[in-house]
Structure formats: C-alpha cells, structure tokens
Amino acid sequence: MSNLIKGKIHDWETVIGLEIHAQVKSNSKLFSSSSTAFGSKPNSQVSLVDAAMPGMLPVINKYCIEQAIKTGIGLNAKINNYSVFDRKNYFYADLPQGYQISQYKYPIVGEGKVTIDFKDGSSKDIRIVRLHLEQDAGKSLHDQNPTKTYVDLNRSGVALMEIVSEPDIRSADEAGLYINKIRSILMYLDTCDGNMQEGSLRADVNISVRKPGDQYGTRCEIKNLNSIKFIKQAINYEVKRQIEVLEEGGVIEQNTLLFNTSTGKTRPMRSKEEAHDYRYFPDPDLLPLDIDQSEIDNLENKIPELPDERKKRYINEYNLSNYDASVLTSDKSVSDFFDNVIKVDESLKQSSKIVVNWITSELFSLLNENNLEISDSPISPENLGKLVRLIKDDVISGKIAKDVLLEMFNTKKDPDKIIEEKGLKQVTDISQIQNIVQEVINENQKMVEQYLSGKDKLLGFFVGQAMKKSQGKANPKILNDILKERLSKKN
Numbered sequence: 001m002s003n004l005i006k007g008k009i010h011d012w013e014t015v016i017g018l019e020i021h022a023q024v025k026s027n028s029k030l031f032s033s034s035s036t037a038f039g040s041k042p043n044s045q046v047s048l049v050d051a052a053m054p055g056m057l058p059v060i061n062k063y064c065i066e067q068a069i070k071t072g073i074g075l076n077a078k079i080n081n082y083s084v085f086d087r088k089n090y091f092y093a094d095l096p097q098g099y100q101i102s103q104y105k106y107p108i109v110g111e112g113k114v115t116i117d118f119k120d121g122s123s124k125d126i127r128i129v130r131l132h133l134e135q136d137a138g139k140s141l142h143d144q145n146p147t148k149t150y151v152d153l154n155r156s157g158v159a160l161m162e163i164v165s166e167p168d169i170r171s172a173d174e175a176g177l178y179i180n181k182i183r184s185i186l187m188y189l190d191t192c193d194g195n196m197q198e199g200s201l202r203a204d205v206n207i208s209v210r211k212p213g214d215q216y217g218t219r220c221e222i223k224n225l226n227s228i229k230f231i232k233q234a235i236n237y238e239v240k241r242q243i244e245v246l247e248e249g250g251v252i253e254q255n256t257l258l259f260n261t262s263t264g265k266t267r268p269m270r271s272k273e274e275a276h277d278y279r280y281f282p283d284p285d286l287l288p289l290d291i292d293q294s295e296i297d298n299l300e301n302k303i304p305e306l307p308d309e310r311k312k313r314y315i316n317e318y319n320l321s322n323y324d325a326s327v328l329t330s331d332k333s334v335s336d337f338f339d340n341v342i343k344v345d346e347s348l349k350q351s352s353k354i355v356v357n358w359i360t361s362e363l364f365s366l367l368n369e370n371n372l373e374i375s376d377s378p379i380s381p382e383n384l385g386k387l388v389r390l391i392k393d394d395v396i397s398g399k400i401a402k403d404v405l406l407e408m409f410n411t412k413k414d415p416d417k418i419i420e421e422k423g424l425k426q427v428t429d430i431s432q433i434q435n436i437v438q439e440v441i442n443e444n445q446k447m448v449e450q451y452l453s454g455k456d457k458l459l460g461f462f463v464g465q466a467m468k469k470s471q472g473k474a475n476p477k478i479l480n481d482i483l484k485e486r487l488s489k490k491n
Contacts, residue, residue, distance in 0.1 A: 003170040004212065007243045012209045014239050015216055016169035019204040020182055022161045022192040023136070024067045030135045030159035031058030031101065038198050042141075042152040050157040052096035057285050060085075064159040065289065067191040068108050068133050069299050071161055074185045074306055075128055077112025079296050085133075085286045089279045094138035094151050102134035102162075104280045108289065114185065115308065116177040117326050126178050127166040136160050155199075161192070167206065167216065172232040172239075179203060179228055180330055184307050187332045202226040205235060208252070209242045217242070218252040222259050222266055234259040238266050310335055318342075318352035327360055333375045334359070344385025347392065355388055362402060366409050378412045379405070387415045400424050400472055424473065430482070433466075433474050437482050440465045451487060459483065 004011045029036060032049040049056045072079050084106040087099040109131035117123045138153040163182060169175050183201055186192040193200050203225050208217035222238060225231045237259075242252055257266040282288075305313075307329040314325040329335050341355050342348050348355055363384065367374060387408070391401050396419060407418045419425055440462055441448055451458040462483050467474055 003174075005209075005239065005243065007247050009247045010211055012239075012243050013212050014170055014235070015167045015208045015210060015219075016171075016175055016235065017167035017206040017219075018163075018165045018169065018175060018178060019206070020163040020165075020179065021136075021202050021204070022071075022163065022182075022186055022194075023200040024064045024133075024159035024161055025190060025192050026061065026064050026067060026159060028061060028063075029157040030061050030064050030133065032157055034157065036158050038195075038200075040154055042150070043154060046153045046156065050096075050153055052098075058101065058283075060286065060289075061159065064133065065108070065291075066299060067159075068131060068161055069291070069296060070189050070303065071163075071186060071191045072109030072112065072131050073296075073300050073303055074189045074191075075109070075112040075114060075131065075163070075182075077128055077131065078110035079291070080106065080108055080110055081291050081293060081296075082106060083108040083289045083291075085283045085289075086280045087283050088134075090277075092137060092140070093149065094140045094153070094156070096138070096153065096156060100134060100137065101283055101286070102280075103132035106288070107132035108291075114178070114181050116174065116181050117322070118177070119323060121322050124168075124174070126168045126174075129164040129166055131161055131163050134160050134162060167208075172235040175205065175235055176228045176232050179231065181307070184330050184332065188304060188306050190304075196226045196228070199226055203231060205231060205238075207235060207238050207242070209239055209246065217246075218254050220252065220255050220257050220266075222257045223269065225259060230259060230261055233261075233264055234266060237264055241266065307332075307335075314352075318349060320352055320356065324353070324356050324360075328356065331374070333373065337374050337377070337381050340381030341385040341388070344382055345389050348385060348388060351388060351392055354391070355385075358384060358388055358405075362405055366406070378410070379408050380412075383408055383415055390415060390419070394475055395419070396424055397472065397476060430478065433470070433478055433482055434486075436466050436469050436474060437462075437479070437486055439469060441486060448487065459487075462487070 004013055023036075024030070026036060028034060029050065032047040034047045034050055035045045037045065049058055069079055083103060085101050086104045088102045088104070089099045091098055107130040111130070112128040113125045114128065115123050115125050136155050136158040138151050138156040141150040141152060144150050165178070169178055183194045186201070187194045196202065205222045205225060206219045207222065208219040210217045220238065220242070222234050225234055238257070245252060254271065255268045256270050258269045259266050311325045311329045314320045314328060315322065320328075327334075328338050338355065338359060341359070342352065363374070363377065363379060367377060387401060387404060390396050391398055396404065404415050404418050404424065407413065407422075408415055411418075444462070444465065447458055447461060451462075463476075463479060466479055466483065467476075
C-alpha cells in the first residue's frame, strides 16, 4: 500500500517521528513523596522539592525506575544498566527550578521496536530510539482571569516516560496505530493508565515531507496532542501545509507548532530548539543509576502476557482471524472481558467467533450509545457468556437474544431470569410449530400457489408470518424444515 501524497507538481512522502509522554503509574512523584492523584485542588499536592525551595534535594523513586524498566522490556528494548539524570535548562513560569530533570546521553532504556498491524493482515516494525525518565512541569492556566496567568504545580515532578521513535511512520493512520499499540502495551504492563483525556498520555509529533528517495526534509514539531483523532488531524493538515509551501517555491522553517482543535490548523509557537539549546549536563544532586542485571531479570520474569502474545494465543487456541484477535487485544480491558466470557463454559471456546461478535458488535453498540467503557459495562462477562450459551443451546433465538441483551444492560439481570420472567424461551416443540405452519398455509393459499409455481423466494414470507405467530419464539431451523416439508407436499 502506497502512502505517497499527490501534490500539484510532485508526489510526496510523509516522514513522521513521535515522542510519546506517558505518565508513570505510581502513587508518588519521581523525586518526592507528593501524591499524583488527578483532579485534586490546585497546588494541594506540592512538596518543597516540587516547588524548588532552596536547599531541597531530589530523592529517586525506586518504583518509577522499575516501571520504566518494565516498559522497556515490553517494548522489546535494551535496558541500560547505567543511566544518568541530566538537567535540561529552559525557563517557563510552570517550571519552578528553571530546569527539568530529564535524561539525555545515558537513558534508562535504549533501542527497541513495536509492531503495528494493518487490516489487510500485514504488519510493520516501528523502531524506538530510547525511553527516558523525566519530571513533568506544572500547568499554566490562562483562562481563569482576563489579565493574569495562574500556575498549578500539582503536576510538577510527576514521573514521565518519554518514548522516542525513529522517523519510520509514513501516514496519520500509521501514527494512530503506533500510539494505540504503545498505549495498549503500557496498559497491559500497568505502567501507565493510558488516559489521554486526563493527559496521562500525550504526544509531540515531528513531521517533514520529501520527494521519494530524497534526504529528510526540514521537520516541524507539533506539541502536546492528547487525542488520536487530533493527532491524525494535525498530521494531515501539517503535511498539506508543508507540501503547498514547497511547491510554491518556499522553504519550511524549523518551528515548534501548536494545533488548534477548533480550526484544525497548526500555528507557530516558537522556533525549534536543538539539544545544545538546553545545555544538558548531569544533575549534581543525583548519582548515576547503576542497575544490577539480576534486578532487571527479576522484573522481566514478572512481565504479564502482552498484546502480541495474547493475539497469537487467540489465533492458535480459538481460531480467531488476525483482525478479530487484533481488535480484542488492542485494549486490555476488552481482552480481559473476552477471556472471562470464555471461562463461563468450556464449550464457548468452540464458539469464540460468536462471542467476539456479541462483544464487538452488540455490546460495543450499547456501550457507545451510553458513553461507557467496557470496564463500566452493566453486563458482566459471566452473564454475556450465559447468553451466548443459551443461543447455542437453542433456548432462545439470536433475534430474541438482542432484546434480552438490552434488558440485561438496563437491569443487570441474569439472562435466565429475564427469559423466564418474559416467557421468551424458544419454541422447539415440533407439533406446536407444525400447527403454526399449518395456520400460515391455510391463511395464505394464494401465496402458496405462487410458491408452488416456482416463486421460491416466497419462503421468506412464510417464515416471517410463522415467526410473527410464534412471537419470534419458534426455532428457525425447525420452522424452516417443517415449512419446506409441508409446502413440498402441496405438490
């Protein structure tokens, strides 16, 4: 599949690299014991260290180090036994120290890769340059007062993992797949909650364009995008903008950009800094990290089943398609829900495709209508498993099952109880269905004659009439067989 974009004069190739900022899932900050809870009162979670009071010294949070190592292992990356915290010097009002404690030359995690999967079954490796730990800045609030800017330091010092990719991404869609994959791995590892709305996961996007085969063009960086939808929109707009500039004979200026979600356009924020602009040097208050290999090995042994491994298991054990397995494993909560449904009954392993359909089609539809995540589903995996088993055992039809599912969603009731209360059990009694069929034939003699004259498609009419008389409860297979038999005897 070609990702080339047609300009007015040339074909162009997009070159994208991503810097993903993932907040480490921990109860306290990277260098202090302050809480990391989201949504607290402004400046209520700020220690003297976070506020950079004179004489205050940072103390490394060991748990955050372990979380970064686990993430590196999940990214198939090299874990560095030796790493150094540096001071990255720049001034913002929400950066009380006047510098950020980050990593540069000696990061905790080195080169790795993740694999993204396409709908057609193909895949692509995206290389990772490094993962480094750093502290987050505070938050400037510009909308609280028309003449003043307020600063909330609750976020100051929160541990971030910055995951830097090589410029291997060639389209907005690939960028979306890559971020989804990274987010999925982080959530499986429980090293980041992946909540983009709360800012736990956000991305800076570096974009350039070039004619195929040429050297990389001048890149621009779009800062602080916290939704895959906006990331894709920003990429598509910026690519179009750069192509238009170049085809009109202009040059791309290396800028840091902001994306306006209302207009769908990028705008310059400042000229793009290079590493030397930040005057990196080792933080004199922090000793280098010297991590024993046995500690790394111990953490590796605790790594849970990750998306790619789980996907292989679904394909091998349940004969699911590559696409279905990818949909399930892209979100850990969905995958866990599926596993718990299958556990309800051993026989459901043989009906895994049916289970997938009921989750990704019927249940997803109800959840989307009510703006709910699967983790908040009123329908438990156990009850959905029972419902699928009832369909398999011909207790209810697939059509009635949809009504039962809705009732389960609204009431959280067991499907057996709903079926009993509403008298929805499928009619499988042959004599009862025979009587219904005979009534339909007797009432529609003209249609019978047309059917016998060769209009075979009228069978659907008779099925519909019979199902109506049975209030949708007649077993469809038995009904079809009896109808065909009775109508053939009319010959």
